[in-house]
Amino acid sequence: MNKGFRLVVERYSTRLYWHIRRLVILHEDADDALQNTFVNAWRNISNFRNESSLYTWLYAIATNEALTLINKRIRNSAISLDDLGSWFANSTEGSTWFDGDEAQVKLQNAIIRLPEKQRIVFNLKYYDEMTYADMSKVLKTSVGALKASYHHAVKKIENILSGI
Amino acid sequence: MKNSEKIPEGNPFRVPDNYFKELNGRIISSTIENQDGKKKQGLYVRLRPFLAVAASVAVLAILSYTGIRLFSPHNESVSLTEIPVEEYSETILNEIDLLTLEENAVLTGIPNLAPNTDKKDIIDYLILENVDINEIQEQL
Numbered sequence: 263m264n265k266g267f268r269l270v271v272e273r274y275s276t277r278l279y280w281h282i283r284r285l286v287i288l289h290e291d292a293d294d295a296l297q298n299t300f301v302n303a304w305r306n307i308s309n310f311r312n313e314s315s316l317y318t319w320l321y322a323i324a325t326n327e328a329l330t331l332i333n334k335r336i337r338n339s340a341i342s343l344d345d346l347g348s349w350f351a352n353s354t355e356g357s358t359w360f361d362g363d364e365a366q367v368k369l370q371n372a373i374i375r376l377p378e379k380q381r382i383v384f385n386l387k388y389y390d391e392m393t394y395a396d397m398s399k400v401l402k403t404s405v406g407a408l409k410a411s412y413h414h415a416v417k418k419i420e421n422i423l424s425g426i
Numbered sequence: 427m428k429n430s431e432k433i434p435e436g437n438p439f440r441v442p443d444n445y446f447k448e449l450n451g452r453i454i455s456s457t458i459e460n461q462d463g464k465k466k467q468g469l470y471v472r473l474r475p476f477l478a479v480a481a482s483v484a485v486l487a488i489l490s491y492t493g494i495r496l497f498s499p500h501n502e503s504v505s506l507t508e509i510p511v512e513e514y515s516e517t518i519l520n521e522i523d524l525l526t527l528e529e530n531a532v533l534t535g536i537p538n539l540a541p542n543t544d545k546k547d548i549i550d551y552l553i554l555e556n557v558d559i560n561e562i563q564e565q566l
Contacts, residue, residue: 264458271453276446283439296449297456304457362438369434388433420432 285328295327318399372422384415
C-alpha cells in the first residue's frame with residue numbers, strides 16, 4: 263500500500279500541482295492545497311473503488327481543495343486577485359512566481375474573471391487536455407454541459423483578449 | 427494553439443528552485459511516514475499512562491498489605507463466617523465452664539429456681555416410673 267501510494271505521488275504530484283496552481287494562482291496556496299489533496303487521498307485510499315479511475319479521483323480531490331482554499335481566501339479577503347496584472351507587477355509574490363508577458367497577464371486576468379465552473383472546465387481542457395468523459399467524472403457534470411461550458415469560456419476569453 | 431488562435435500558449439507561472447524535487451518527499455513525509463510515526467508513537471503514548479497507573483496501584487497495594495500484616499494485633503484471627511455453624515456450636519459449648527456459671531449465678535444473686543422436694547415425693551415418682559423398690563432403697 264505504501265509503495266503504491268509513493269508511485270501515485272510520483273506520478274501525479276506535478277500535474278496536480280499545476281492544476282491547483284492555475285486555479286489558486288499563488289504558489290504558497292497551491293503548495294498547501296496539494297499537500298491537503300494527498301493527505302485526503304491517503305486517508306481515504308481504502309474507500310477508493312474502481313468506479314472512477316485514480317486519475318479522476320485525485321483530480322476531484324485536488325479541485326475541491328483548490329476551491330476550498332479560494333473560498334477561504336475570499337472570506338479572509340487579505341489578498342485580492344481581481345486585477346492580476348497589477349498584482350503580478352507590484353507584489354513580491356506575484357513578480358517572483360509569474361514570468362508571463364503582457365499577453366499572458368491578459369489571459370490570466372480573463373481566466374480569473376470566468377465563473378468558477380467555466381474556469382475549471384477551461385483549465386482542465388485547455389491546459390490538462392482532459393477528455394470530457396474524465397472531466398465528467400471529476401466534476402460530476404454531464405459531457406454536454408461541460409462542452410457548453412468550455413465553449414462559453416473560450417468565447418469570453420477571446421472577447422477579453424480582443425478587447426471587445 | 428489548441429482550440430483558439432487568439433489564446434496564448436505556455437505556462438507563465440514559476441516555482442521555487444528544486445520545488446518538484448523536494449515535493450514528493452514532503453508529501454510522503456506528511457502522509458505515509460506521518461502515519462507510521464503516529465502508529466509507533468501511539469503505542470508508546472497509549473501505554474505510558476496505563477503503566478504509570480498500574481505501577482502506582484501495585485505499589486499502594488503492596489504497602490497496604492505489608493502494613494496490615496506487620497501492625498495488625500489479630501493477624502491470625504479467623505473470621506467467624508469462615509467457621510461452619512456446627513463446629514462453632516461445639517467449640518462454644520466445650521469452652522463453657524458449667525461450674526463457673528453456677529458460681530457466677532450464686533455470686534450475682536440469681537435465686538435457685540429448683541422447687542423444694544420431699545424424700546417421699548421422690549420415692550413416689552420413682553415407683554411411678556417402675557423403678558425397682560430395692561434399688562430405690564439402696565440409692566437413698
